[in-house]
Amino acid sequence: xxxxxxxxxxxxxxxxxxxxxxxxxxxxxxxxxxxxxxxxxxxxxxxxxxxxxxxxxxxxxxxxxxxxxxxxxxxxxxxxxxxxxxxxxxxxxxxxxxxxxxxxxxxxxxxxxxxxxxxxxxxxxxxxxxxxxxxxxxxxxxxxxxxxxxxxxxxxxxxxxxxxxxxxxxxxxxxxxxxxxxxxxxxxxxxxxxxxxxxxxxxxxxxxxxxxxxxxxxxxxxxxxxxxxxxxxxxxxxxxxxxxxxxxxxxxxxxxxxxxxxxxxxxxxxxxxxxxxxxxxxxxxxxxxxxxxxxxxxxxxxxxxxxxxxxxxxxxxxxxxxxxxxxxxxxxxxxxxxxxxxxxxxxxxxxxxxxxxxxxxxxxxx
Numbered sequence: 193x194x195x196x197x198x199x200x201x202x203x204x205x206x207x208x209x210x211x212x213x214x215x216x217x218x219x220x221x222x223x224x225x226x227x228x229x230x231x232x233x234x235x236x237x238x239x240x241x242x243x244x245x246x247x248x249x250x251x252x253x254x255x256x257x258x259x260x261x262x263x264x265x266x267x268x269x270x271x272x273x274x275x276x277x278x279x280x281x282x283x284x285x286x287x288x289x290x291x292x293x294x295x296x297x298x299x300x301x302x303x304x305x306x307x308x309x310x311x312x313x314x315x316x317x318x319x320x321x322x323x324x325x326x327x328x329x330x331x332x333x334x335x336x337x338x339x340x341x342x343x344x345x346x347x348x349x350x351x352x353x354x355x356x357x358x359x360x361x362x363x364x365x366x367x368x369x370x371x372x373x374x375x376x377x378x379x380x381x382x383x384x385x386x387x388x389x390x391x392x393x394x395x396x397x398x399x400x401x402x403x404x405x406x407x408x409x410x411x412x413x414x415x416x417x418x419x420x421x422x423x424x425x426x427x428x429x430x431x432x433x434x435x436x437x438x439x440x441x442x443x444x445x446x447x448x449x450x451x452x453x454x455x456x457x458x459x460x461x462x463x464x465x466x467x468x469x470x471x472x473x474x475x476x477x478x479x480x481x482x483x484x485x486x487x488x489x490x491x492x493x494x495x496x497x498x499x500x501x502x503x504x505x506x507x508x509x510x511x512x513x514x515x516x517x518x519x520x521x522x523x524x525x526x527x528x529x530x531x532x533x534x535x536x537x538x539x540x541x542x543x544x545x546x547x548x549x550x551x552x553x554x555x556x557x558x
Contacts, residue, residue: 196373196406196453196510204253204339206279207511208246211257211363212239212349213322214269215298215315217536225301225314235272236300236536238348238379241497244276245504245538249526249545252511255279257330257363259321263288265297266321276537284329286321295321304494304534305465311495315383317352326355332366342507343367346377346409347418350397351384357397364404373510375407377503378414395420407454407510408445409503412438415457421445433459435473435483442475453477454516458502458527466492470528472502474520482517484524490531497536502527504538505545525549 201207214237220228243254256278260266262285273280286295298317305311317323336343343363350357367374378398385394398418402408415421421444424437442455454476461469471486505526509519525548529540 197371198373198511199339199341199371201341204341206255206338206340207252208243208254208342208344208507209257209282209335209340210239210243210254211343211345211360213237213298213317213320213352214240214256214258214260214273215300215317215320216265216269217300217302219534220301220303221534222306223303225303225312231301232534233268234535234537235269235276236497238377238500239344239346240273240278241500241536241538242344242377242504242507243278244273245501245526245530246508247277249538249540250504250508250542252508253279255282257282257325257335259284259286259325259329261286261288261292261295261297261321263297269297282330282335284321284325286324292319295319295324297321302496304496307464307466310462310465313496320352322349323353323356325359327358327362329359330363332363333370336366336370336372340367340370340372342373342375342511344375344377344503344507347379347394347398347414348381348384350401351381351388351394354388357401360401361404364401368404373406374404375409375503375507376401376405377499378408378410378418379499380410380414380417382417391417394418402449403451405449405452407456407507408449408452409456409499409506411458411460411499415441415445419445433461433469433471435481438473439481442473442481446475446477454510456502456506456520456523458499458524463489465495468492468495468531470498470524470531472520472524472527474506474516476516479516482520484520487524487528490528492531494534495531497538498527498531500536501530501538501540521549522546
């Protein structure tokens, strides 16, 4: 069993509540942003993607705390959220002034990359409704007293503005007081911190938040840039996978933050934008460091959201009372499958994830 003291499902309203911005993603498909004349619209957001994956793939009851400007773009994003089955009780609707002078909805233009051309994301999200959320935006105790088994947020939301870190900490303090397990995906994004204090501020904010976290998730760059922990034997370009180096890094993390029950890190070796090696490691006091199976030469259609899907698969396993090794394999399998479809969010089924995690292949099913 994973080392978690979880609320019972029958005593809870939601299995997971996430907090973060939900943007409208505009996808040029096989083209590039700079010369495309048409875009497919999706919804997406690092924290929200976890809630959606847990609902659509794993059948859990999920909700999202976010804010949207009340215009047709906001209502389109809401329609995507409803289509994903995620509860909308905690969406805060902000009055729209007509041109977005005071508040707007975030946009994310993302091209998938191919071969030697890497994926590219161009965000247009400053001054968004979600960035206005602060520690006083919600009655946190009223929310968590409804019975929330798991609360998830991350470094993308924390980096949105000067007020969002306070909201994260306020929510986490309330969650703790109501017996809710807390996970946090470090998700370092240089673009968010560039005009917001840089890497020094990112580390200050994330190190304060880390004091309240039970399950810390990230990749090698996240732990280095967001928390300041170096991984021995890994280049500055974060190529090469040195498990001994990760072992030492995790030991340092949990030594400094003894409140952590689980630390999980995805490992991606980028051979090209279209071909990645993919695996993960996870640690708990009971198990020590565990390494998942490695998926070699995964053919990537769209890598965006694969880390979030890893998180939702891992969380599902823990919620179901599986051991950490089983939970880790579900997370890695879910992340691998999400790389095979377009969009931020999962279209995989639980049966597909379980099949891949248990050694299944891509033979046709009829």
